[in-house]
Amino acid sequence: MKFSELWLREWVNPNIDTNKLCEQLTMLGLEVENVSSVSSFFHGVVSGEIVECKEKLDCHKIKFTKVNIGNGKILNIMCNADNCRLGLKVVVAPIKTILPKQKEVQQINFYEYVSEGIICSLSTLGLSDKEDQFIIELPHDVSIGKDIYNYLKLNDNIIEVNITPNRADCLSIMGIARDLAALNCLPFENLINNPISPKINDDLLIYIHEPKACPQYLSRIIKDINVNISTPFWIKERLRRCGIASVNVVIDINNYVLIEIGQPIFAFDLDCIDSYLAVRMAKDNEILILNNGKKIHLNNTVLVISDKNKVLSIAGVCNDLRSTIHDSTRDILLECAYFNPLSVINNIRYCNLHTDTSHRYERGIDYKLQYKAIEYVTKLLMEICKGKAGPIIDKTYDRLFHKSKLVIDLHRKKLNRLIGYKISDSQVNDTLTRLGFNIHKEIDKWKVIVPSWRVDILIEEDLLEEIIRIFGYYNIPNVPIKTNLKIIAPSKGMVLLKRIKNFLVNMGYHEVITYSFVNPKIQKILHPNKHAVPIMNPISKDMSVMRLSLRTGLLNILHYNQNYQQNRLRLFENGYCFIPDKTAEFGIRQELMLSGILNGNISKDHWDKTNKLADFYDLKGDLESLFELSNHIEDINFFSRSISALHPGKSAVIYLNDKEIGYIGEIHPDLQKRLKIKNEIVIFELMCNELINSKHIRIQEISRFPANRRDISIIVNEQIPAANVITLCKKIGINQLVGINLLDVYRGKDIAKGYKSLTISLILQDTKRTLKEEEIAIIVNRYIMALKERFQVTLRN
Incomplete structure (x- = not known):
């Protein structure tokens, strides 16, 4: 809100300069954003009256005037303003007058006519940035020859304040003056109601x-x-x-x-x-x-x-x-x-x-x-x-x-506790009274009646704010805090989550924080079969629903950064998603999620290296390292599955034991084109609460005996996931098995249609002795027989 300082001082005029006035306004909660002078200083400009105004046929729009500026001086002045006319009281700058920006008025010769000054517009006096076609019209009762700088009260400042939404009462000169009067202990009179006697009886x-x-x-x-x-x-x-x-x-x-x-x-x-x-x-x-x-x-x-x-x-x-x-x-x-x-x-x-x-x-x-x-x-x-x-x-x-007046109890104990300093009863009474509140003092509290213009005062804390605002925050002495602080250790889950985030940062990922409010159109593309929670009063149409997953925000950030020529991006975010769920409180389930995205080259450009674009397996490798950090790698499985908005042949769900905890995959090429994102996009999303559940860590002595590796190549039905084969091997219960890995997946020559070849590496080691070849053969045979029985596999020649 902008206002004139002189207009404000007509309501209340504390004996302080402009700088102090602005400081007081800011301390009252009315932050001053800008102060500017009404006009640059000028002198010699006076009021005058046009006593003659003529036009010549050969001079389009130019009027030749005689202007009386008092003391017997009548000036010849040319003027092309549309409103220049006989009898008008005007603002005149005679020759040698200094106008704003150090501009001196010069005599102008126009054929035989001599112009001895300027009839001023607002822009001439620096009161407007726009060039005016109209001269200033002064009231008819202004005397001739009056100094205009003083007459127009141009020794004024325009003050611009930022009024917070709760202070509706300060969206006026009267409201601001009321607060200033209270702060400076000056009298303040509200607008007086002076009824106008009707002269007619017309009604509607x-x-x-x-x-x-x-x-x-x-x-x-x-x-x-x-x-x-x-x-x-x-x-x-x-x-x-x-x-x-x-x-x-x-x-x-x-x-x-x-x-x-x-x-x-x-x-x-x-x-x-x-x-x-x-x-x-x-x-x-x-x-x-x-x-x-x-x-x-x-x-x-x-x-x-x-x-x-x-x-x-x-x-x-x-x-x-x-x-x-x-x-x-x-x-x-x-x-x-x-x-x-x-x-x-x-x-x-x-x-x-x-x-x-x-x-x-x-x-x-x-x-x-x-x-x-x-x-x-x-x-x-x-x-x-x-x-x-x-x-x-x-x-x-x-x-x-006609509302009943709002009465709020203001308790002395609460006042002392929240402010941290005892303000005397008389100061409390005086402050609230000067602000327009009616008060009644009781033994340990005040009954306070809120004035009609303070629609923001609703609770006891609002009254405390008013008191300290007028008393002055700077008047409260500094006192050291005296309290018993308890250090609460963070939960193991939160410690692990922090370690995971630090791990991702060390792997070259950048953490981002996006809004929980997302674009409903983009989210519908990513989750076509899910309904989002709508926002009743959205900031904009593009932020009108709550997010169902973190990938909506990550894709927006990715697109934004690519527009700024950032073509190698590793991003992750940790935050809540909001899922409609009738069984949850308020019908919304909040799920803490961790999501990451890969796009562009695997490594930074290097003169001695040939780069390649990040793909599904690069991100899968990062995830496996993350699961090792959280001590869950032995319990994690990836199963191929089609997921909305992801490439059907390059997506998988992630299981921790028997529970689905997330997914990984490449964004569908069609969606990538619609989002105008370059290069393939690989993304993952995990449920944090499952990931950070602490698992008992079993520590055992490292064996000093040699390990033995045996590879098994089997032919299995195409529909059987390799993860199921690995899981079965782990469940057989051989104590000497210390490692198992999938080495190779082969489809092609010598493999029947509908089947695939898997090569599995078994690492066998005993803690007490060296395993004999016969013992190793028996163990390997147990694995082969179990796989044949469960999946009807055959050994590959």
Whole structure:
């Protein structure tokens, strides 16, 4: 929010400079983001009056004027502004005047005409970055020869503060001034309600069909106003310093009140309202036309203001073009309402519109400000535009609107404990009172009544924050912490998980952290048969569901890095996935997962090495090393299986004993092309809780006797996984078996169709003696007989 420092000081004026003022605002929680001067310094610029204004036929648009600047001085000045006219009070820079950026005004000779100065626009004085076609029009009552720098109060600063979403009360000059007054122990007066006596009795039927969304709707008819009168310069200038452009006098006054006290006001052209006014939900396919001509098609979830035949405005957001104030408007209807913030938020999201008014409504406004605001706007309109005001038309639902005052108990013990310092009772009383709270002191606590403008104060901790905010964090003395800290040893599982992650880093992988919210379209491609958990209020459409696996985020990161010419990537992530499960709490099961991805060359480029692209077996080798680290390698098996989004011939599920704990595979080539990712992508995903379950480690003495290796080549049915063969061999129970490996898989010549050849290596070793050849032959024969019995294998010649 931007505002003028001088405007703020009209409400409360502490005896401090601008730097200290900004420091105080920041300490109050209103972070100052920028401070800038209204204008660069200039001098010699004065007010004047155009006493003669002529045009020559051969000089297109150039007007030759005589301007009275006082003290008997009348200057000849050429001007090409569209609004230059006789009798206008203007800003004049005579010859040798120093303008912003050290620009000195020079005499200009144009044929026989001599121009002795400049009639200034806003850009001439450095008040606008845009080149203006219009000169500044001063009020008619300004005296001639007045110094403009002082008259326009250009010794002002524009302060920009970042208002947090909870401090809706500070989206106005009045709200910020209230906090400053409390901090500096200065008096503060809220806006006084000065009722305007009605001059006419005109009324309009108002129907509230949605009282929960709009529990109070105030309106007033004002007739015979002059909307073509120029907005007073002081209003336009204050709005300009707040970053708001002038539109017309009625809208400018509404915006002025919005900035000053924080209550949105809308104005309708009364002649555009047919029969009555209604606050209701829109009908499907009703249309609202914006000021730029764009049409918004509404539905029955949007709260609108309408008449008998058409929508006049989207509640709390914007007016329809057909009902807004025009040059021909003579009679208006003012609207000053309290809308439920949730209704306005819904309107903003549906229409994708965000305005200054909706910004305040969605955060919550003071529910006692509406009467004061409509009277204040009426007063300004009567003073500037004249006209005749009618009575206030009040549609208030007392049961819904007149809320019971929120009373919060503030306990002395809790105040001392959370702040860590005892603030005296008198300071607590004084602080809360200055902030507008009503308090009643009891023995060990205060009964605190929350003011209507503090919609963010709901619990006791909120009151503690208010007290310390005004008391000053810097006023609390530094005290060493006195407590008994207990060091809790991490679980074995978490220690193992950290070791696994360190292992992956040492293997050249980079850990990434991605959002749990993912793109539903991409996730549906990766998991076509699964339903994701939707998010009620997503950040964007591309982040509207919870992730079912980590591969969605990893593929996004991979694509992002490839766009930055990173063509060798090893990534992993550890995090939770969210699986719909009716048996779980809240219907969602959280699964801790570990996932990794390989893409590009196996090693970095080297002049003496021929590189190759990473494939399925490279990643499988890394995983086997990981399982050795976790002491699970003996219990792990890989089984070929088709998995959604993976290559059907290059994917496998991973089993720990008899439980499936993950998968490994290459991303399907079609999906790779759709994602626009170069080179094959190999990925794995594991269930962490199964992986990090601690396993009892059996330690035994290393045998000093020689080991013996025997290879068995068998022919087995193609449908039997090699892992099943290895598992059976392990289960036979030969104590001398210390190692078993699959050496070779062969299909082709001399092997019948539907069969494959497996070569298995057996490592045999005894701990007490050297095995004899006869003993080894008996052991090998036991393995062969077991395989023949279970899988009907035959020995390969």
